[in-house]
Amino acid sequence: MKVHFEGESREMHSLWMEGTEIKFIDQRLLPHKLEIFSAKNVKDVAFAIKDMVVRGAPAIGAAAALGMAQAKIQKEDRNKVANILRETRPTAQDLFTALDFMLKKIEEGADPKEAAKDYIDNILNKCRKIGEHGETLIKDDQRILTHCNAGALATVDYGTALSPIRLAHRGGKNIFVFVDETRPRLQGARLTAWELLNEGIPHALIADNAAGDFMQRGEIDMVIVGADRITQNGDFANKIGTYEKAVLAYENHIPFYVAAPITTFDFSLANGSAIPIEERSQEEVLKIGSELIAPSGTKARNPAFDVTFAKYVTGYITETGVFKAEEISSLKSHAIR
Amino acid sequence: MKVHFEGESREMHSLWMEGTEIKFIDQRLLPHKLEIFSAKNVKDVAFAIKDMVVRGAPAIGAAAALGMAQAKIQKEDRNKVANILRETRPTAQDLFTALDFMLKKIEEGADPKEAAKDYIDNILNKCRKIGEHGETLIKDDQRILTHCNAGALATVDYGTALSPIRLAHRGGKNIFVFVDETRPRLQGARLTAWELLNEGIPHALIADNAAGDFMQRGEIDMVIVGADRITQNGDFANKIGTYEKAVLAYENHIPFYVAAPITTFDFSLANGSAIPIEERSQEEVLKIGSELIAPSGTKARNPAFDVTFAKYVTGYITETGVFKAEEISSLKSHAIR
Numbered sequence: 124m125k126v127h128f129e130g131e132s133r134e135m136h137s138l139w140m141e142g143t144e145i146k147f148i149d150q151r152l153l154p155h156k157l158e159i160f161s162a163k164n165v166k167d168v169a170f171a172i173k174d175m176v177v178r179g180a181p182a183i184g185a186a187a188a189l190g191m192a193q194a195k196i197q198k199e200d201r202n203k204v205a206n207i208l209r210e211t212r213p214t215a216q217d218l219f220t221a222l223d224f225m226l227k228k229i230e231e232g233a234d235p236k237e238a239a240k241d242y243i244d245n246i247l248n249k250c251r252k253i254g255e256h257g258e259t260l261i262k263d264d265q266r267i268l269t270h271c272n273a274g275a276l277a278t279v280d281y282g283t284a285l286s287p288i289r290l291a292h293r294g295g296k297n298i299f300v301f302v303d304e305t306r307p308r309l310q311g312a313r314l315t316a317w318e319l320l321n322e323g324i325p326h327a328l329i330a331d332n333a334a335g336d337f338m339q340r341g342e343i344d345m346v347i348v349g350a351d352r353i354t355q356n357g358d359f360a361n362k363i364g365t366y367e368k369a370v371l372a373y374e375n376h377i378p379f380y381v382a383a384p385i386t387t388f389d390f391s392l393a394n395g396s397a398i399p400i401e402e403r404s405q406e407e408v409l410k411i412g413s414e415l416i417a418p419s420g421t422k423a424r425n426p427a428f429d430v431t432f433a434k435y436v437t438g439y440i441t442e443t444g445v446f447k448a449e450e451i452s453s454l455k456s457h458a459i460r
Numbered sequence: 461m462k463v464h465f466e467g468e469s470r471e472m473h474s475l476w477m478e479g480t481e482i483k484f485i486d487q488r489l490l491p492h493k494l495e496i497f498s499a500k501n502v503k504d505v506a507f508a509i510k511d512m513v514v515r516g517a518p519a520i521g522a523a524a525a526l527g528m529a530q531a532k533i534q535k536e537d538r539n540k541v542a543n544i545l546r547e548t549r550p551t552a553q554d555l556f557t558a559l560d561f562m563l564k565k566i567e568e569g570a571d572p573k574e575a576a577k578d579y580i581d582n583i584l585n586k587c588r589k590i591g592e593h594g595e596t597l598i599k600d601d602q603r604i605l606t607h608c609n610a611g612a613l614a615t616v617d618y619g620t621a622l623s624p625i626r627l628a629h630r631g632g633k634n635i636f637v638f639v640d641e642t643r644p645r646l647q648g649a650r651l652t653a654w655e656l657l658n659e660g661i662p663h664a665l666i667a668d669n670a671a672g673d674f675m676q677r678g679e680i681d682m683v684i685v686g687a688d689r690i691t692q693n694g695d696f697a698n699k700i701g702t703y704e705k706a707v708l709a710y711e712n713h714i715p716f717y718v719a720a721p722i723t724t725f726d727f728s729l730a731n732g733s734a735i736p737i738e739e740r741s742q743e744e745v746l747k748i749g750s751e752l753i754a755p756s757g758t759k760a761r762n763p764a765f766d767v768t769f770a771k772y773v774t775g776y777i778t779e780t781g782v783f784k785a786e787e788i789s790s791l792k793s794h795a796i797r
Contacts, residue, residue, distance in 0.1 A: 154755035301761075304745065306643060306667040309753050316758040328760040330643040330745055331668045332701025336737075336766035339703060364669025366676060367704055374707050400673075408641065408667055411748045416646050418491035421653040423665040424638075429673035 124275035124282075124289070126321045128157055137182050137276045138189065140236070143196050145189045147176050150276055154317035165194050165204045172211040172218075179277025180351075181246050181384075184217030188242040191225035195235035201226060214401070220386075243279055249384040250281035252442035257287025257347065257382055260438075260445065261296060265344040268301040268334055268372075271362035272314035273349025273382065283382040284349040285318060287440065292324045300326040301343060303334055305362060307407040307425060331364050338375040346372045347440070350383040357433025357448030358395025359383075363426055369435035382440040385457045395430035403427045461612035461619075461626070463658045465494055474519050474613045475526065477573070480533050482526045484513050487613055491654035502531050502541045509548040509555075516614025517688070518583050518721075521554030525579040528562035532572035538563060551738070557723075580616055586721040587618035589779035594624025594684065594719055597775075597782065598633060602681040605638040605671055605709075608699035609651035610686025610719065620719040621686040622655060624777065629661045637663040638680060640671055642699060644744040644762060671705050675712040683709045684777070687720040694770025694785030695732025696720075700763055706772035719777040722794045732767035740764045 126135045126148075138147045145162040151174065152158050160176045162168045168190035171177050177186050187208050194204035205222045212218055221242060228238035261267065267288060274282035281289060291298050300319055305311035312328055319326040329337065337343050346368055353359040359381055372379040392398065408423035409415060417423070433448040443457055463472045463485075475484045482499040488511065489495050497513045499505045505527035508514050514523050524545050531541035542559045549555055558579060565575035598604065610621035618626060628635050637656055642648035649665055656663040666674065674680050683705055690696040696718055709716040729735065745760035746752060754760070770785040780794055 154758075155752070302758075303669075304643070304753070306641070306669055312753045312758075313755075317755045320755050320757050326758065328745055328754050328758055330700065330762070332640075332643055332699075332704060333761065333763055333766075335704035335707060336700060336763050337761070339766070362669075363667065363673060367669060367672035367708060370672060370708055370711050371704060374711070408665055411753075412751055414749055414751070415492070416641070416649045416748075417665050418650075418654045418657050420657050421491075421639075421649075421663065421665055424670065424674070425667070426670055426673050429670075429676070 124280055124318060124322065126157060136279050138177055138186055138279065140189050140192070140239070143193055145186065145193060147171055147186070148276065149176050150178055150314070151176055154313050162190075164197065165190055165199060165207055168193070169207050169211050172208070179272070180217040181278040182276065183212060184221035185243050185246060185279050187218050187221040188225055188239040191222065191229070192235040192239035195229055201229055246279050247281070249442040250278050250283060250286050253283055253382050253384065253440055254281050254286030254290040256442070256445050257380065257440040258290040258294060260378075260380065260440070261287060261291040261298060261345070263296045264298075266299045266301065266342060268303070268337070268343045268346045268368065269315060270303045270311065270348045270365055270368055271305045272310040272318070274315055274318045276314050276318065277349075282318070283384070284347045285315065287347060287382065288324065289322060292322065298324065300324055301334065301337060302326055302328050303331050303364065303368070304328055305364060306331055310362070334368050335371040338371050338377055343377055346377060346379045347382055348380075350381050350387050351428060352398055353381065353383060353388045353439065353451070354392040354394050354398065355390055355451060356394045357436055357439070357451055358398075358430055359436070360395065360398045360400070360428045360430050363429050366429040366431045369431045373435045378437040379435055380438050380440055381436055385441050385443065385454050388451065388454060390455050395432060398430055400429065401427045461617055461655060461659065463494060473616050475514055475523055475616065477526050477529070477576070480530055482523065482530060484508050484523070485613065486513050487515055487651065488513055491650050499527075501534065502527055502536060502544055505530070506544050506548050509545070516609070517554040518615040519613065520549060521558035522580050522583060522616050524555050524558040525562055525576040528559065528566070529572040529576035532566055538566055583616050584618070586779040587615050587620060587623050590620055590719050590721065590777055591618050591623030591627040593779070593782050594717065594777040595627040595631060597715075597717065597777070598624060598628040598635060598682070600633050601635075603636045603638065603679060605640070605674070605680045605683045605705065606652060607640045607648065607685045607702055607705055608642045609647040609655070611652055611655045613651050613655065614686075619655070620721070621684045622652065624684060624719065625661065626659060629659065635661065637661055638671065638674060639663055639665050640668050640701065640705070641665055642701065643668055647699070668701050672708040675708050675714055680714055683714060683716045684719055685717075687718050687724050688765060689735055690718065690720060690725045690776065690788070691729040691731050691735065692727055692788060693731045694773055694776070694788055695735075695767055696773070697732065697735045697737070697765045697767050700766050703766040703768045706768045710772045715774040716772055717775050717777055718773055722778050722780065722791050725788065725791060727792050732769060735767055737766070738764045
């Protein structure tokens, strides 16, 4: 991704290795400050994941892969290090996938830095291909709505939902992006807007309440979002509010796309009703930053994700192409890799 | 409305007169502090309206009526005072209605305090009747969603959308209210939650993004919102986000009601496309309180209202009963008063 850093525009990943240090764009400080967090050892890497210096499932996986490579170079016990990293975040499947991949590679005698590079190249490759396939869906002069942050920060580069948008812009298409602020945690306002601003992509931040109005007035031509998990029939879980935007797009006859690598498909679940939805702390709704926005005594409900039914989805943008819900079963063979 | 003030629970209006002073619940300080703002003269009243000590069209009208009464007692020039108050806010129709009503009454030789009391009693009466009619639609154990603040603070007491909810609770019905936080200005979080908390009505604050999810999961039984303007065919303008909730309620087969006095109906407009929508300052979206939530350089769009089509509305709760869109023309005769 393009970022403005130390007075110049340059290409940067959300994380990378320099010598034996792992470098992270410190996402806790965005969008107001771009600072690089350096992890010198496994303790630092574990802190970076736990404290959300790095977030987004693919990026967390990449951090774990680099952490294992670092540990091997520093001659740490690989199982001990894997156990420390395994404890950092409970839900990101990619964390465990990356640790298992690295343990296996090291056991097989592979070079740990090369193995981590392979793991990360695989993420980069998939995200770039999602961008290439998705980009073909975007026409010149189109206005695209996105929700939350499914960008380069959450992966390593390109992003999932933001990858087609990035490539369309780089290819010279004139596009405009509406960014939902994405309460309660404001990932749209803080992270997606930051990525688009750095890339020079014209955009406007809107309150989550306003997306429907812009659709109704004909100011939005398509919607692209990411996904946390997609079931066999095409139902999918994503950041709270995704379902609202999908219903509104459907009602206004606006194409609605989900961008995700095939690893996001869970072929063991028949439909969305089987996806467990995490309800997070009330504080996220009751406060913005440190400021209490509601009267003391008021309680809040805070589902972190919602489930969107396949009927609202125009297509699924993956690294092997764009598919309809009925075609998902054909992706099963790709998922084995 | 019930409020907790100086250590006890008591009945209070959003504004009232004591001697020659006009007292306001200072809405700028809610929900964290309940303080009374005293307006000693027309300068203070104008400040209270301009600086949003008082907000909500009916409450602003009431403030203007009391302001005119105060001016008459203080032997101020009534036309000069009316002109000062007329300049405070540009859009609230009630402000002009109240000033014209008071000028006429004073010209006719009516007692100005009595005239202002009549004006306010009329608001109170309508809101109470909206509550009585709307209350019959609410069943025991129902869970109701509301958006923004159409409460006692915005009127003088009872509210419009909150009036049926208040009366259902006072009548002993077991109800639960989901409160949309209502970005960008957070009237749900700051004002509606405060009113419900004071009244002892069980409620939960939710991010605007979450309303659809709760509907999909069957946790919301009905929706009641207020309106800024309702056209002949039943289309109506209200706080941004109302359209989103209406579409989601329709999709989930949940009854959706609009509560408003007949003065809110604009029989001169055929449908919602004729309602002008105000786009407000970007700052409201880019900041929460004084904190910038987006990167410096990102722009925002901020429509303050949206238009909801009549097809999504189950019924209109007015002071003379509950009506369907097809019946709106029959209300025209009531509107002449």
